[in-house]
Amino acid sequence: MGEIGPYDVVSAACDALVAGLDGPALRRLAACTRAEAVYDVPDLLPPALEELGLIFHPVGSVAGGEAAARALAWRMLAGELTPRELASLIHQRFGHELPLVEELALLDDEYDTIGYGNRTLEQVDAEVTAEARRLIQHFEPATDTSIRAAKRSGLTASVGSVHGLED
Numbered sequence: 001m002g003e004i005g006p007y008d009v010v011s012a013a014c015d016a017l018v019a020g021l022d023g024p025a026l027r028r029l030a031a032c033t034r035a036e037a038v039y040d041v042p043d044l045l046p047p048a049l050e051e052l053g054l055i056f057h058p059v060g061s062v063a064g065g066e067a068a069a070r071a072l073a074w075r076m077l078a079g080e081l082t083p084r085e086l087a088s089l090i091h092q093r094f095g096h097e098l099p100l101v102e103e104l105a106l107l108d109d110e111y112d113t114i115g116y117g118n119r120t121l122e123q124v125d126a127e128v129t130a131e132a133r134r135l136i137q138h139f140e141p142a143t144d145t146s147i148r149a150a151k152r153s154g155l156t157a158s159v160g161s162v163h164g165l166e167d
Helices: 006-018 024-030 034-051 062-077 083-094 099-113 121-136 145-153
Strands: none
Touching: 006 024, 006 034, 024 034, 062 083, 062 099, 062 121, 083 099, 083 121, 099 121
């Protein structure tokens, strides 16, 4: 999604090591200096994610967009985002182009008409929450402890869409 830069990826790799994850590729990624990160992260990230059992999604891929949307849905359901923030982020990043999240983009439009129609904020929030649950319904996070630790450290399956990384 272009949300984080190479320095943030290195920081997340360090957090993953502190959280108890380990592996040669992860250590190489965590060892990058700020000067090296811009150049080395695109090559080091895919093997580090593979080592952790995570998937690297190329920037702009449908699979990457869907993974990012699911990660945002998880964040909303965890209380890190409001329903309105989720709908807005989805609409801003994907417009009406990603079929998996089309309903959330439409619901973002609904927020703009609250007060002019017969729908309340609570009703739209409830629909966004239901849609977020639908997004993650068949996509439960792995129970493997390495995946949970990677999620806590910030290395998630959607991290492939890092700003500056190319296919």
